[in-house]
Amino acid sequence: MAAGVETTTMGLDHRKLGMWTFLGSEFLFFGAFVSAYLLYLDTTAGGPGVEIFDIPFTSISSFVLLMSSLTMVLAHHAHAQGDLRRMRLWILATAGQGAVFLGGQVFEFNVFVREGLTISESPFASSFYVLTGFHGMHVFVGILLLMSVYVLSLIGKIKPTQHVKTEMIGLYWHFVDIVWVVIFTVVYLIPEIAVLE
Amino acid sequence: MSSTDAPEQASSTDEHDDHHPTPRQYVNIAVVLAVLTALEVSTYFLDFGVIAIPLLVILMVVKFLYVAGWFMHLKFDSRVFGRMMYTGLFLALGLYALAIIVILFDSATIA
Numbered sequence: 001m002a003a004g005v006e007t008t009t010m011g012l013d014h015r016k017l018g019m020w021t022f023l024g025s026e027f028l029f030f031g032a033f034v035s036a037y038l039l040y041l042d043t044t045a046g047g048p049g050v051e052i053f054d055i056p057f058t059s060i061s062s063f064v065l066l067m068s069s070l071t072m073v074l075a076h077h078a079h080a081q082g083d084l085r086r087m088r089l090w091i092l093a094t095a096g097q098g099a100v101f102l103g104g105q106v107f108e109f110n111v112f113v114r115e116g117l118t119i120s121e122s123p124f125a126s127s128f129y130v131l132t133g134f135h136g137m138h139v140f141v142g143i144l145l146l147m148s149v150y151v152l153s154l155i156g157k158i159k160p161t162q163h164v165k166t167e168m169i170g171l172y173w174h175f176v177d178i179v180w181v182v183i184f185t186v187v188y189l190i191p192e193i194a195v196l197e
Numbered sequence: 198m199s200s201t202d203a204p205e206q207a208s209s210t211d212e213h214d215d216h217h218p219t220p221r222q223y224v225n226i227a228v229v230l231a232v233l234t235a236l237e238v239s240t241y242f243l244d245f246g247v248i249a250i251p252l253l254v255i256l257m258v259v260k261f262l263y264v265a266g267w268f269m270h271l272k273f274d275s276r277v278f279g280r281m282m283y284t285g286l287f288l289a290l291g292l293y294a295l296a297i298i299v300i301l302f303d304s305a306t307i308a
Contacts, residue, residue: 027282027288036296039300059238059241074223181257185253189237
């Protein structure tokens with residue numbers, strides 16, 4: 001039997017409250033790295049700068065990650081309806097899109113390194129790799145969580161009535177998505193446009 | 198405080214499930230997000246002049262609010278959850294503001 005779940009004195013599920021508190025703290029985590037990136041934007045030490053970004057390629061991977069939020073919310077919706085088979089299908093679709101995004105990031109990093117943008121090249125390079133690398137790690141953890149939900153529901157450890165478990169993973173996944181919405185604009189698009197101007 | 202063997206039903210249904218969007222609404226939101234992303238990317242290919250960067254910031258905020266409000270259910274859930282998230286967000290924005298102040302101060306000193 002699953003352990004009984006306490007609600008808070010406000011009548012809220014304490015697991016969800018905990019997840020939201022964690023996500024709130026994650027903004028501070030990423031905020032620090034985005035701030036560092038903005039501070040070091042011009043410190044390329046003669047190496048490659050923002051002109052190295054391949055905006056069309058990153059746009060496609062950003063779009064894939066954005067659409068993974070749709071499949072994630074559909075997975076939660078299916079679970080809330082008690083349809084575990086459909087929930088697993090959407091979970092797999094979400095994890096697959098996450099894997100495509102991660103593959104794109106690995107490819108992008110490889111291209112950048114070949115073109116001379118190594119992590120120790122400059123403060124700009126370090127802050128870029130740390131920020132986007134940590135985001136990639138969050139996506140990777142999200143994929144692990146999604147696959148855990150998939151396997152646990154297959155072996156009957158997650159039941160049709162326990163849709164808050166899918167919702168919790170969904171909250172984390174959507175958070176990773178909205179952080180990328182910010183990164184795509186602040187790290188890629190705005191500096192690139194500023195350089196073009 | 199209460200405890201239950203069917204926690205998900207007890208907790209989340211009471212909070213918001215009656216008002217959850219339909220899959221069609223989720224798809225509509227995704228279409229809106231896709232269009233907004235296309236508009237964002239178009240700023241790279243087309244010359245929007247001085248409005249490019251403000252436009253990008255506005256699009257970013259709108260996309261953020263759509264995902265948080267609809268996909269993360271902040272529009273339908275308890276406001277306490279939203280407060281938890283936005284507290285962290287505004288603290289982080291404080292960091293952004295500090296970073297920008299440092300950049301401006303640094304530039305002014307060098308100049």
